[in-house]
Amino acid sequence: MNKILSCFVVLASLPLVAGCGSNNQQQVATPKQAAASDAVPAITRAATQDNLRSILNAGKPVVIKFSAQWCGPCRQMQPIFEDLSREFSGKYTFVEVDIDAAESIANDYSVSGVPTFVMIKDGKEVGRQVGRQSKDALRNSIQNALGK
Numbered sequence: 001m002n003k004i005l006s007c008f009v010v011l012a013s014l015p016l017v018a019g020c021g022s023n024n025q026q027q028v029a030t031p032k033q034a035a036a037s038d039a040v041p042a043i044t045r046a047a048t049q050d051n052l053r054s055i056l057n058a059g060k061p062v063v064i065k066f067s068a069q070w071c072g073p074c075r076q077m078q079p080i081f082e083d084l085s086r087e088f089s090g091k092y093t094f095v096e097v098d099i100d101a102a103e104s105i106a107n108d109y110s111v112s113g114v115p116t117f118v119m120i121k122d123g124k125e126v127g128r129q130v131g132r133q134s135k136d137a138l139r140n141s142i143q144n145a146l147g148k
Contacts (some may be wrong), residue, residue: 047102063092
């Protein structure tokens with residue numbers, strides 16, 4: 001009876017446990033946990049010229065967000081950038097460049113204000129947006145520059 005009761009307590013406290021009472025218990029993700037893992041944004045951080053060059057040479061269109069930690073509008077745009085990176089996952093590569101940590105990259109792209117969003121296709125800049133904007137406006141800019 002104690003083994004059955006302890007098994008019930010374990011099952012009641014864990015989200016789905018296989019093999020109750022055995023040594024090889026394995027947790028299975030609940031739908032909520034699985035959805036949370038899908039929610040991870042697909043954003044690459046570019047800190048060096050070589051890192052960015054390898055991303056650009058991969059062949060996919062790229063959206064670069066130039067930002068800074070001290071920038072309020074940059075922080076406000078972060079959730080939008082993350083949402084769009086999930087929405088266009090597999091179609092475009094999303095890259096974030098901190099202008100303070102990678103000043104030479106920001107200089108190469110003539111970034112004078114943040115946030116700045118630069119769209120690159122076939123190695124060439126095909127679009128640029130500067131400043132805070134709505135999710136729909138940024139989505140439209142990306143699609144117009146890189147194609148739907």
